[in-house]
Structures are given as structure tokens and as C-alpha cells.
Amino acid sequence: MNWVTEHNVPAPQPLDQLPRLASETTAERPWPVSVLSQKFHTAVEKWPAAWICGQITEINTRRAGSAYLTVRDDFEDIAISVSGWRAFATQAAAFRQGDRVVIHGKADIWVKQTRLSFIGDDIRKIGSGGGLKEQIDELRKKLKGEGLFDADRKIALPEFPSCIGLICAPQARAEGDVITNVNLRWPSVRFKVVHAHVQGPQCPPDIVAAIRKLDDDPDVDVIIVARGGGAFEDLIGFSDESVVRAAAACVTPIVSAIGHEDDWTLIDLAVDLRASTPTDAAKKVVPDVREQWQLIDNAIRRARMRIEARVDGEIRLVEGYANRPSLTRPLTMLEPHQRFIDDARRRMDIGLRRISDDASLTIEKLHASLTALSPQSTLDRGYAVVQMAGGHVLDDPAAVSAGDPITITLKHGPLDATVA
Template structure:
């Protein structure tokens, strides 16, 4: 059955009827293979499908030459990157730290950029959303690019010693980041169990090389850091070529390790291998086996330390007890306890000497007093009327008791009393004579 347009104009292209209004999404085909001329996808749906598919593409490193660069708008950068050998170019854009780093480059610079494919649905244009840009130096070697990144991160202070954390002395649980069924996993777990059997593990398997490596390692670090039971994290990988270890020098891995609040040990490769993760880690181990020896103590050494400590404690306690016994014995043998009266001897001597001095003093006082009495007695004796009487004199008193010292006061017939040395006489005056 022909359409109206085919009937009117047989040479014209075939036409289909499409609704003027957009159909609901649930009425649109779910897959591209289900679309038809009568039931197509709108451009916006196909663009969104493209965007969803591109969003699943992995990140990648790409190198080339800058043919155009625009960093005039603060915080954004737009670059046209041309292949070094083919006439092929692509658009690169980025923001924030990428834009700040890109502002140091000019047209003609050869660079290496890390980014993720991105589709701008408004124009359905494909570009690379960059997050790291490095200058190609020393012939464009990876080592030179990593060295440039190392200098930049060092300038930001990511490798400073004062930011590094101390490892716990006796970890209860160790977070281990390694490849599945890797020898590094067995080396770490075996050597840790030999040294400290009580420890437990939280193992996260990741890609340890290739483009998926940085994102896997970042996610594993964040996962283990969020686990409060994990006391220390070990990132372990066996040896390999420098290019195989490049994922552990990725800026995202370095920044994730810097932001990690749990002590982190880097055990990548062998003794001579190095990555930027080694510089930012709280401790760098030369091998996974070396990491096992560093994160846990040796149980035998700890037992020996405990035994030595117990021995020292016993020696000190014994010495202290013996010293106290000697002190007690010294106190018990002191004369103050064996002959307690000896404590009173000095005081007794003091009392005896004091009594002796008191006796002497009192005797001197008594002698002085006796001498004074004798002198006073002699003086009194010399001045006493009795002494006069003793020499033959007499005291004559009138009848009224007055001492008679003038004969004129006596009349004949007056009674007189005469006191002699011995005895008293009573007499009567017969006459008196006055010279």
C-alpha cells in the first residue's frame, strides 16, 4: 500500500508519520535495535545514551602536543591536543586544580594528560575531562613526568614528615590492599602470623597495574580508612617493571594516601623500586615481607622482653625487701631497743649534775647567810646593854620603869631597881650627890 506522497510524487523519498508532540519515555524503545522509522529515538535520548555509554569508559593517560589552549576563564581550561605522529586531534577540558596546572602551559608544549572521556550532551561532542597534566621532558619518559608530579606535590606539602603518623605498636587488625591470589598477600599474611598470631586481616583485592589500578587503590584506601577496627593499612605489590608500578604514582592515589587518617605502609615492588606512594606513606617498606616485619612485633621478642622485665622486677623487689630487712635489723640492734635505759643515762647525768650544782649553790647561800647572821650577832652582841652589864655595870630604873641617868632626879627614900649581869636588886635611895 503506497502512501499519499508516493501517489502524488512517485520519485519523492518515502515519508513516515511522526507525532508532533514528544512521546513519553515509557513508550520509546528501550534499546537501539528496537527503534524503527515510525518509532525512533529523539536526538536527546540518543545523546543521553551516548553519554551513559561514555561514562562507563575508564580513565586513561594520553600524550600529545597542545595546538590550542584557553585558560582565560578562572578555574577552567580548554585544550586542543594533537597526536605526535598522526593528523588527529581531540578536545580536552578540565577545572579546578587541572585548570590551575594547565595555565602553566602554552601552545606547542608536549604534555601527558590523565582524564576520563566525557560527552557533552547538548552538542553530543566527545572530549577528555582532564584531572592531571604533566609536561613531557627528558624525551617524554614516564620517569620525567612522575618527577614533575613529585615536585608539584612536594611543593604542596604532601610528603612532609610532620604529617606522617606513627604505626601502632600492637595492631589488632591490619587492612591489606593487594592483587587477588598475589604472592604479596601470602608473604604479608604468613610473616605477620609467624610474628604476631593474634592479629586479624581485612583484605581488599584490587588491580595493581593498568588503567583500573589508581581508582581501585583509592577506593580500597577509603574503604579501609573508614573501618574503625583497622589499625594500620598495607598497600602491597610484588616487583615489576617501572611502567607496571605507574598506578601507584598516580596523583589520585597519592592524595588518597595523604588524606588517610589510618597509618599507611607502602610495600610496592622490591628494594630498588620506588613510587610516589612511598613518599606520602607513613612508612615505606622495601618488600611486602619487610612490611610484615615492620607493622607487628615479634612475639618471641616480646615474650623475652616480658621475661626480662619480670626478672628485673623480681630483682628490684628482692633488693628492696632485703634493704628493708637490713633496716629493721639495724633498728632492732640499736642500744635504744636492746638497752632502753641507756636512753635515760644522759638525762640522769644532767639531773645529777643539776642536783650537785643546786646543793653547792644552796650550801654557798647558807654559808653566806650564816656568816651574815654571825656578823649581825656580833654587832648586836657588841651593842647590847647586856655586854655593858657583863663588864660590871648596872642599869638603875625608877619605880615607874624609867632608866635613871641623872642623880638629881632621885630623892632620898625613892625605890630603885638595879639590873646587874645576873639578877635584879631593889634598893632605897638614902641620899644623892650631883657634881
């Protein structure tokens, strides 16, 4: 069954013929959008001016003469856009994100988009106690005092991760940014995605549970907590104490990619690495495959150049050895040594002959001397040597008695005798 009912488009009517009241409009006689927007504007113009208070979560005073602020309620998760010009813009230029203020102004409707805003004409700063920024700053000091932000707690990211754990909102742009850029840089990596609330009261417990789940997974090499940009109050969940402690206690290397480059939350101080955006996180957790291939190609080229240079050097060395006379005419190596040996033999022969002749002459002289001094020579001349029984030469007749045996040595031998 077709539940769509077709109607003819009503022809435009003159303004004076349009229904005066909203209750008088029909499908055949509707109000143009411009009429409704203008009636809203007329109604809002009747509202009285008022003072409002809250905390500045966003402020833009870069354009001279205009100021645009987002002011958040001190107790409820409600915010309002405030704009102002001239004197108000000059006053607002002195304020910063996190300041608690009171603003005087009047509600207004921007007819072009039927958007409600608050036009300020006066802004004043009030005491800082209780503001979100001050509360976060107090928590930061507390956790820093406990050492949760110390550099020695940081863990180095793996150079070539194979599995990345990603924490983000379901169907978030941040998820696509991270996965797309990681796959462009390092296609072989796998993802384990855990979806969680990234703002509101459910954000802190979801993020803590997601961090613990991925930290307990042995396949996950690095964890990325990603969220796109947002107002200050949208990001306060990532400054929750439980989230910061969970990030600090995470054993797996963890990277934060919360908001834009100018956005800072306490989780950024506790994680191992802070990325300015989800895209920046993708670039920091994985290398660029093209750069790695380039490094490999350069290394291979340098290795080949060194090997070729080494081989060429060895070839030249071998060729140099092969062309040496010692290898082409090896006997030439022996010629100087042979000459040395021949000379040595000749000198040794001359020296030995001279020594032998000198020794023979000396022996002859000694022999002649010994012969001249020999007792045998005396015996040869007719003398005799008389010895007593003990072998002593007898040189005194009184030394023996009659009957003593004696030995008389003559030229041709000894003769035994007895003293008479």
C-alpha cells in the same frame, strides 16, 4: 559421558618423513616442538632489521659483554625484551631506567624456549620530554611543593595494632607474605583485606577506593598497600596523582610495600612509612611476640632483683636495729641522761644553798642597817617626834601658834596635844 578421546602415541618419525607444511600435519603425524620452533626461527630470520623507539623500564648490564633491557611503548601498555652483546652492551651501559631511546636491531627466536626477542646492535638516547619517568618526576615536584611529602604530616604507627587493613591483588603472593609473617610475629592480630587491581588502568581508582574504605573503618589501626615486584610500567599506577593524594589524606597510619627494595613509586613518599617488600612491611607494623616476651621476662627479672635487694636491705637494717644495745638493754640509753640529771641536781642544790646563805647574810646586814637608822630606835632612847596636823614633822616652834593641835609620838605610841 566421557568427552576424552584416547589416541595411540605416534612413534617418532625421521625428519625427512615429517609433513613439509603445517597444513599437512595431523594428530597421527604431528610436528615435534623442535621442528615448529626451528620453523619460527627460520621465518623470523627473514624479517628485516628495524629501528624502534620507547622508554627503558628495566636494564641489566651487570654482566660484562651483555645487556638486557625492557623497552616500553610511549603511548600503549606494550613492552618488548631487547638484548645485545659486545658493542651494544658497551653502549647500553651508559643508559638508565626511564631513558627514552631508539634501538636498531633484528627480531630473533630463542629456539630453546621459542621466545621472541629483539637483538639490538645500536642504541641512542632521544629527547626526554614526555617520558614516563619525566612525567612522574614532574608530578613529584608538584606534590612536594604542596607539602604532601613533608615529615610533619607523617603519623606514627601504633605499637600494638589489633586490626590491619591490607590492600593487594586477589590471590597475590604479597597477601600471603604479609599475613604469614604478621601471624608469625603477632598471632592475635586481625586482617581486613581489600582486593584491588595493582596494575593497568583500573589500578588507580581501585587503590583510591580501597584506601578510603579502610580509612573509614574504625576497627582498622594501620593500612598496608602491598604489591610484589614488577617492571617499571607495572608499578606506575602507584605513582598516579589520585593514589598519592589519597595516601597523603589518609588519617589512619598507612604503609607502602610496593615491589622490591630498589623499586620506588610516588606513594612511597606520601605514606607514613615505606617498606622495601611486603615481608618487610609485616615486620614493621607489628612487634615480634618473642621479643616482647623477652622484654617482659627481662623486666620481671629486673623488678624481682630490685625487690629482693630492697627487702634484703630492709632486713639487714631491721637486724641492725634489733641488735643495738638500745633495744637489747634499753635502760642503758637512760644511764648517761640519769647521770647528767643527778649531777645537775647536785650542782643545783649546792648552788641554791650558797645563794640562800648569801641572801640571808645580806638580809641580816640590811636589817641591822635599817634598825640603826629607824626612827623607832631614836624613840626608844627617850626622844619624841612632834608632827603638825598635816603630818609634817615640827622642827621650828615658830611654825605653830597657840591652840594648834599637834601629835607627839613617843616610844610606845602617839599622844595628841595642843600648843599653849
